[in-house]
Amino acid sequence: MSIIDDALKANQTYAKTHDRKLAGRPYPKIAVVTCMDPRLSHLTAILGIPQADLDVIRTGGPAVTDDVLGELVVSTRVLGSTEIMLLNHTGCGFTTFTDAELNAKLSKETGDASPAPMRFFSFKDPEQNTREQIKRVRSHPWIAREIPVRGFVFDMETGLMREVLAGS
Numbered sequence: 028m029s030i031i032d033d034a035l036k037a038n039q040t041y042a043k044t045h046d047r048k049l050a051g052r053p054y055p056k057i058a059v060v061t062c063m064d065p066r067l068s069h070l071t072a073i074l075g076i077p078q079a080d081l082d083v084i085r086t087g088g089p090a091v092t093d094d095v096l097g098e099l100v101v102s103t104r105v106l107g108s109t110e111i112m113l114l115n116h117t118g119c120g121f122t123t124f125t126d127a128e129l130n131a132k133l134s135k136e137t138g139d140a141s142p143a144p145m146r147f148f149s150f151k152d153p154e155q156n157t158r159e160q161i162k163r164v165r166s167h168p169w170i171a172r173e174i175p176v177r178g179f180v181f182d183m184e185t186g187l188m189r190e191v192l193a194g195s
């Protein structure tokens with residue numbers, strides 16, 4: 028049995044108590060862009076925001092890619108989110124390599140360099156990463172001016188979030 032096979036079995040049990048009202052449309056209040064890191068999965072506890080209010084967009088880092096910008100536009104313009112939070116963190120796996128290093132390593136390990144150069148959006152400094160993200164989101168013409176865009180670094184040691192200002 029694989030993890031996915033176990034998950035399918037667990038889903039049968041879950042479905043017995045599933046809230047059927049969820050079949051309607053979602054009404055998120057805030058879009059949160061954060062890392063794929065499993066330590067950031069419990070956002071309802073970390074942020075104290077109910078699950079139903081959270082539009083969570085996750086990428087490695089996180090990286091604010093063109094796809095993420097598209098999702099933020101939909102979250103705020105179509106679904107109704109009124110705030111955007113960019114949540115980085117300390118100890119991110121994407122700070123442990125550079126894109127060039129990983130491209131070289133995988134080309135060598137697999138013997139196939141055809142996907143290179145692949146963009147992994149590695150970075151070194153989560154605060155700098157956050158500042159760039161705020162600017163990127165804030166400057167998008169389809170993200171409305173009145174939507175607050177605020178960035179934070181979650182400290183894995185303390186569990187506390189530290190705000191990063193775009194201009195600092």
Ligand SMILES: [Zn+2]
Pocket residue numbers: 062063064087088089116118119120121
């Ligand atoms: Zn991460």
